[in-house]
Amino acid sequence: MIAVWTCRVLGVLFTIAGVVTFVAGDSGDFAHNTIHLVSGIAALGFGLTRWARAFAVVFGGAYLMLGVTGLALGELHAGPLHLMTGDHVFHVVLGSGVLAAGLLSRTRQVFARTTRSG
Template sequence: MEPNIEPRRRPENLRTPPPTPQQSPGRPPSLRPTAVTTTKGEPAVSYTRQVCLFMGVILFGVGLIGFVMDNFLGAHLSYAHNIIHVVSGILAIGFGYYSHLAAKNYSYTFGAIYGLLGIIGFVVGQPGMPTVGRIAEDRFLWRIRPEVLEFGTADHIIHLLIAAIFIAGALYTGKRRPTQPTASSR
C-alpha cells in the first residue's frame, strides 16, 4: 500500500510575484524603459538624458530655422542639411526621453558621427565658392553633393561642438535629484 503524500508547496512569501510593467516579458531587459531613482526612492534625472533632450531641441530648432535662413550662424543650410538636423533632433529627443542607456548610446553614436564630419571637413575641404547659403568664399568647403549638401568652415566648427557636447554628456554619469519647492515659491 502506497502512502498518500501531498506534493510540497512553496510558502506564500517565496512565490515569484507577477511581472510589473517595468518587467514586461515581451521586451529584453536592455530595451525596457527605466526609471532612475535615488536611494530614497525619489526620481533622479540623468544628465546624459538632459543633454540628449536639450541637443535634440537645439538641432530640431536649427533645422526649422534653416528653412527660413539658409545662412544661419554662417552655416551652409540647404534643404537636405535642414532635414538631417530635424531628423537627428527628433531622434535625440526620442532617445533622451526613452531611457538613460538609449540616450547614452545615441550620444556616443551621433557624437562620433558629427565629430567625424567636422574632422573630415577640415581635411578634405578646399577653397571654393559655395552654392548654398549665399555666403562668401570658404577656405574649407566640402562639397558632398554640389548645390544639395555642402559644408564650410562654420559647419565643421559647429559639428565639432555638437560632437563634444554629445560625447561629454554620454561620459558624465551623474544624476540629479529634482529640486523640492521651497516655502517662498509656493
C-alpha cells in the first residue's frame, strides 16, 4: 500500500531532519524543528499500522492547506513559528504528494466467506 511506504519514508526523513537540526544546534526555529520531529515520529508510527492511509490523507491535506494559505498570505509569523515562501512551496509539494498517496491507496477489504449448500 503506497500510504504505508509514504508514511515510513516521510517518517524517517522528518525524524532524521528533526534530530539533525537539534544536534547541530540550529535552534533558530525551535518550534519548526519540533513540529518536523513530532510529525516524523507520528508518520513512522502510523506507517506501521492500518491507519497509514488516514494519516496520509489528514497530514497531506493539512500540509497542502498550510502551504496554499502561506502562499496567499506571504511570510507568516505564528507565535514562535516563522514560515517563508520556500516553506510554503515545500508544504504545497509535500502535502500534494502525501495526500495523493493516501487517496490513491486502497483500503483493505475484508471478504466474507460464503458457503454453498450443494
